[in-house]
Amino acid sequence: MRNIFLVLRREYLVRVKKKSFLVMTLLAPLLFAGFYAAVIWIAVGSVDSKTVQVVDESNLFSNEFKNTESLEFEHLPIGIDSAKILFPQSKANALVYIPKDVIKQPKGVRIYAAKNVSMDLKSGIEKTIEKQIENIKLEQAGITHKVLEDSRVNVNSETISLSEEGEKTSSSTAATAIGMFCGFLIYLSVLIYGTQVMRGITEEKTSRIVEVIISSVRPYQLMMGKIIGVALVGLTQFSLWIILSTIITNLASGIMTSRIAGISKVAGISEEEAVQATQANAVTDMLGAFNSLNLPLIVGCFLFFFIGGYLLYSALFGAVGAAVDNDADTQQFMVPITMPIIFSFVFAQFVIRDPDGPLAFWTSMIPFTSPIIMMVRIPFGVPVWELLLSMGLLIIGFAGTIWVASRIYRVGILMYGKKVSYKELAKWIFYK
Amino acid sequence: MNIVDIENVSKEYAQHRALDDVSIAIPKGCIFGLLGPNGAGKTSLIRIVNQITGPDSGQIRFDGALLNNSHIARIGYLPEERGLYRKMKVGEQLLYLAQLKGLSQRQAMEKLKIWFEKFDIKNWWDKAVSDLSKGMQQKVQFVSTVLHEPDLIILDEPFSGFDPINANLIRDEILELRQKGSTIIFSTHRMETVEELCDNIALIHKSRKVLDGPQALIKEQFKTNTYYVEHRERLGEIVPSIEVKKETALADGFWRTDIHLKTGQTSNDLIRELITQVEIRSFGENIPTMSEIFMRAVNEVPEA
Numbered sequence: 001m002r003n004i005f006l007v008l009r010r011e012y013l014v015r016v017k018k019k020s021f022l023v024m025t026l027l028a029p030l031l032f033a034g035f036y037a038a039v040i041w042i043a044v045g046s047v048d049s050k051t052v053q054v055v056d057e058s059n060l061f062s063n064e065f066k067n068t069e070s071l072e073f074e075h076l077p078i079g080i081d082s083a084k085i086l087f088p089q090s091k092a093n094a095l096v097y098i099p100k101d102v103i104k105q106p107k108g109v110r111i112y113a114a115k116n117v118s119m120d121l122k123s124g125i126e127k128t129i130e131k132q133i134e135n136i137k138l139e140q141a142g143i144t145h146k147v148l149e150d151s152r153v154n155v156n157s158e159t160i161s162l163s164e165e166g167e168k169t170s171s172s173t174a175a176t177a178i179g180m181f182c183g184f185l186i187y188l189s190v191l192i193y194g195t196q197v198m199r200g201i202t203e204e205k206t207s208r209i210v211e212v213i214i215s216s217v218r219p220y221q222l223m224m225g226k227i228i229g230v231a232l233v234g235l236t237q238f239s240l241w242i243i244l245s246t247i248i249t250n251l252a253s254g255i256m257t258s259r260i261a262g263i264s265k266v267a268g269i270s271e272e273e274a275v276q277a278t279q280a281n282a283v284t285d286m287l288g289a290f291n292s293l294n295l296p297l298i299v300g301c302f303l304f305f306f307i308g309g310y311l312l313y314s315a316l317f318g319a320v321g322a323a324v325d326n327d328a329d330t331q332q333f334m335v336p337i338t339m340p341i342i343f344s345f346v347f348a349q350f351v352i353r354d355p356d357g358p359l360a361f362w363t364s365m366i367p368f369t370s371p372i373i374m375m376v377r378i379p380f381g382v383p384v385w386e387l388l389l390s391m392g393l394l395i396i397g398f399a400g401t402i403w404v405a406s407r408i409y410r411v412g413i414l415m416y417g418k419k420v421s422y423k424e425l426a427k428w429i430f431y432k
Numbered sequence: 433m434n435i436v437d438i439e440n441v442s443k444e445y446a447q448h449r450a451l452d453d454v455s456i457a458i459p460k461g462c463i464f465g466l467l468g469p470n471g472a473g474k475t476s477l478i479r480i481v482n483q484i485t486g487p488d489s490g491q492i493r494f495d496g497a498l499l500n501n502s503h504i505a506r507i508g509y510l511p512e513e514r515g516l517y518r519k520m521k522v523g524e525q526l527l528y529l530a531q532l533k534g535l536s537q538r539q540a541m542e543k544l545k546i547w548f549e550k551f552d553i554k555n556w557w558d559k560a561v562s563d564l565s566k567g568m569q570q571k572v573q574f575v576s577t578v579l580h581e582p583d584l585i586i587l588d589e590p591f592s593g594f595d596p597i598n599a600n601l602i603r604d605e606i607l608e609l610r611q612k613g614s615t616i617i618f619s620t621h622r623m624e625t626v627e628e629l630c631d632n633i634a635l636i637h638k639s640r641k642v643l644d645g646p647q648a649l650i651k652e653q654f655k656t657n658t659y660y661v662e663h664r665e666r667l668g669e670i671v672p673s674i675e676v677k678k679e680t681a682l683a684d685g686f687w688r689t690d691i692h693l694k695t696g697q698t699s700n701d702l703i704r705e706l707i708t709q710v711e712i713r714s715f716g717e718n719i720p721t722m723s724e725i726f727m728r729a730v731n732e733v734p735e736a
Binding site: 213 | 445479482483484485504507509511513515516517518519520528531532533573602605672
C-alpha cells in the first residue's frame with residue numbers, strides 16, 4: 001500500500017504542478033463563461049447606440065419605431081431627397097425611407113447607410129413595417145386588435161412525472177441537458193485521462209526507468225498508483241472547475257440581471273416586471289426543474305460512473321502503453337479501445353430520445369458503454385435494480401480489465417524493439 | 433556464508449530457454465563478476481534476483497531465507513539500460529526512488545546530502561534530469577542505486593558512459609561499499625575490470641553456468657603449465673626435453689618462447705636447461721587472462 005501511495009503521489013504531483021494543468025484549470029471555466037457571456041452579450045445587444053433617421057411619407061409609422069437602448073429613431077419632417085443630401089453630415093447610422101403607398105407597394109421601402117447595415121437592424125425595421133402594414137390591412141378587413149391579440153396563444157407545456165411520491169414538476173429539457181452534459185463529461189474525461197495514463201506508461205518505458213522502479217515496486221502497484229494518481233488529477237480538475245464556474249456564473253448572472261433591468265427601463269416596463277418576465281420564467285423554471293431532478297443521486301452516480309468508467313478504460317489504455325515502444329505505435333491498439341467510448345456517445349443521442357427503451361437498457365448494462373449511457377438515463381429516472389445491476393457489472397468490468405491489463409503490463413514494460421500483435425498480447429495474459 | 437544462493441533456476445520465455453538449471457552461490461562481502469556473452473541469460477538471472485520476474489523452477493535464497501518482498505529494500509540495482517524521469521528534478525527524483533526502497537523522507541534527505549557533497553553535485557538538486565549530460569545522469573543513477581545502503585548491489589555494466597576520471601571515482605566507491613560490508617554483483621563484458629575488481633566469478637553461456645568460483649582458483653584451473661622465456665638468440669630444437677609451444681620474434685631482436693612443462697619437470701629444471709642454451713632476459717609463468725579464460729570456456733561448450 002505504501003508503494004502504491006508513493007507512486008500515486010508522484011503521478012499526482014507531477015501532473016498538478018505542470019503549467020498546462022494550471023492553465024487548463026483556470027482557462028476552461030473562463031472560456032466556458034466567456035462563451036456564455038458572448039452569447040448573452042450578442043443576444044442583449046451591443047452597447048453603442050445607433051441613430052436611425054426615418055422619412056415616413058405614409059405617416060403610418062410615427063409611433064411604431066420604438067427607441068431601445070441601442071437604437072434611436074429620429075423622424076425627419078423633410079422629403080427623402082433633402083434627407084439624402086443631409087444624411088452624410090448627420091451622425092445617423094442609417095436612413096429609412098417609407099414611401100407614401102407603402103401598403104400597396106411594400107417593396108418601396110429603402111434603407112440608406114454609409115456602411116452596410118447589420119442584419120439585425122434590417123430585419124428589425126422590416127418586421128416593424130410588416131407588422132404595421134399587417135395590422136392596418138387586418139383592420140381594413142374588419143378584424144379588431146382585440147380579436148388579434150386573443151388569437152395569439154402561447155403554448156408552454158409543463159411535463160409532470162407521476163410517481164409514488166405524487167406529482168412532481170419535471171422538465172424533460174432539464175433532464176436532457178443534465179444527462180447529455182454528464183455523459184459528455186465522462187466521455188471526454190475517460191478519453192483525456194485514459195490517454196494520460198497511457199502516455200505516462202510509455203514514457204517510463206522509453207526512458208527505461210521502469211526497470212529501476214519495478215525492482216522496487218510490483219508492476220501491479222506501479223500501474224495502480226499511476227491510474228489512481230491520474231484519477232485524482234481528474235477529480236481535482238473537476239472540483240476546481242465546478243468551484244470556479246460557480247463563482248464566475250454568480251458574478252456573470254449579477255451583471256446580467258442589472259443589464260436586464262437597464263433594458264426594461266428603456267423599454268418603459270417596470271424593472272420588476274421585466275425581471276419577472278425574463279428571469280422568473282426562464283431561470284426559476286429551469287432551476288425548479290433541476291431541483292425536481294434528484295441532484296445528490298446524479299452527482300453521486302456521476303462520481304461512481306466516472307471512476308468506474310475511467311478505471312475500466314485507463315487500465316486498457318495502460319496495457320496499450322505497456323505493449324508498445326513509443327507513442328507512434330499506440331495507434332493500432334487505440335482504435336478498439338476508443339471505439340466503444342465513441343459508440344456510447346453516439347448511442348447516447350438515441351438513448352436520450354427513448355431513455356427506457358431496449359437500446360438504453362442494454363447499453364447501460366454493458367460495462368464498456370454503461371458509464372456514459374447510464375449517466376444519460378439517470379436524470380430521467382432509472383429503476384433502482386437497473387442502477388445497482390449496472391453498477392455491479394461495471395465493478396466486475398473494471399476489475400476484469402485491470403486484471404487483464406496488469407498481466408499485459410507486467411510483460412510489456414520490459415519488452416523492447418518488438419512490434420506486438422494481438423495474438424502475442426493474448427499470450428502474455430496467460431504467462432505464468 | 434552466502435548472500436545469494438541461486439539453486440537450480442530455470443526460466444523459459446516463449447521462444448527460448450533463458451536459464452537452464454543454473455546454480456550459483458555468491459559469498460557475502462565479495463565483488464562477484466557475472467560474465468557471459470550477449471544473450472547468455474545474465475539479465476534474466478539478474479531480473480530474477482531483483483524479483484522483477486520469477487523463475488519457472490528452482491529457487492533463490494537471500495541471506496539464507498527464500499527470496500521475498502522484504503528483500504527488495506536490501507538490494508540496489510543499476511540496470512544496463514539507464515533511465516530516469518527526464519522532466520523530474522534530480523533531488524525530487526532521488527528522494528522518490530529512495531522512498532520506494534523503503535527509506536523515510538528524512539532518512540533519504542540525510543543520506544542524499546552526504547552523497548551530493550561527496551560527488552560535489554550540490555547545485556544539481558533543482559535541475560531537471562534532461563538538463564544533465566549523460567555522464568552526470570549516470571552519477572545520479574549510481575547514487576540512487578546505493579543510497580539505501582543495500583546489502584547487495586547489482587551493477588550491470590557500471591562503467592559504461594563514464595570518462596576515465598568518473599569511472600575511477602565510481603570504482604573507488606564500489607570498493608568502499610565492499611569495505612562497508614556490501615556484496616556487489618558485477619555484470620560486464622570488460623574483462624580488465626573483472627580482472628581488477630572481482631573476487632569471484634560465474635560464467636553463463638547458452639543459458640547454462642559453465643564456470644564459477646574464486647577468480648584465483650579459476651585461473652589456477654585454467655593454467656596450461658606453460659612458461660615464457662625472453663632470450664637473445666632463437667632457441668634451437670636442440671633440446672629434446674623442452675616442448676616449445678610458440679616462438680615469437682620481438683621487435684628489439686629478442687625472442688619470446690612459450691614452453692610447456694613436461695610431466696615431472698619443474699620450472700627450475702627448465703631454467704637449468706635453458707641457461708646452457710641462451711641468454712635469458714626474463715622468465716615467467718603464463719597465467720591466463722580472464723579474457724582468455726572467457727574465450728576458452730565459451731568455445732569449449734558444445735553447440736546446443
